[in-house]
Amino acid sequence: MAEFTPITTQDEFDKAVQARIQRERDKYKDYESLKDKAAKFDALAGKDYEGTIKDLREQLKTANETLTAATERADTAEHSLMVSRVAQEFKLPRELADRLTGSTEEELRTDAQALAKFVTPTEPAPLANPEPVKTDQIEAAYMTLLSGLKGD
Secondary structure: OOOOOOOOOHHHHHHHHHHHHHHHHHHOOOHHHHHHHHHHHHHHHOOOHHHHHHHHHHHHHHHHHHHHHHHHHHHHHHHHHHHHHHHHHOOOOHHHHOOOOOOOHHHHHHHHHHHHOOOOOOOOOOOOOOOOOOHHHHHHHHHHHHHHHHOO
């Protein structure tokens, strides 16, 4: 460690102070170039960065809201499609498909399976006479009809 020597002359004091001043100036030696860059930026941005930042924040907020709405619509559509597929798989009527509950396909299948136990699938009504009518029977029916018209 160097031994302390007191400053006794003005020249010694000036040298000591000059060294300290030079260290401080070295810290801020690029100040002028940064000042020029800031001035150029101000000229390009029209000195309204706060307004620009506010506009960009509004645009970001709008974009996030649009994204959220689109995501919700996509989720809703996907769920509706899943409900329709499960209802069709279990042959449930369209009116009952909306009653299915669940957020996953597995939950919907479980609910549809339980609901399907209470619903009987509707089949087309059978014809009154499933046997085909023979041609001679049709002719006989026409003859009977015509004989009633003659007035005999």
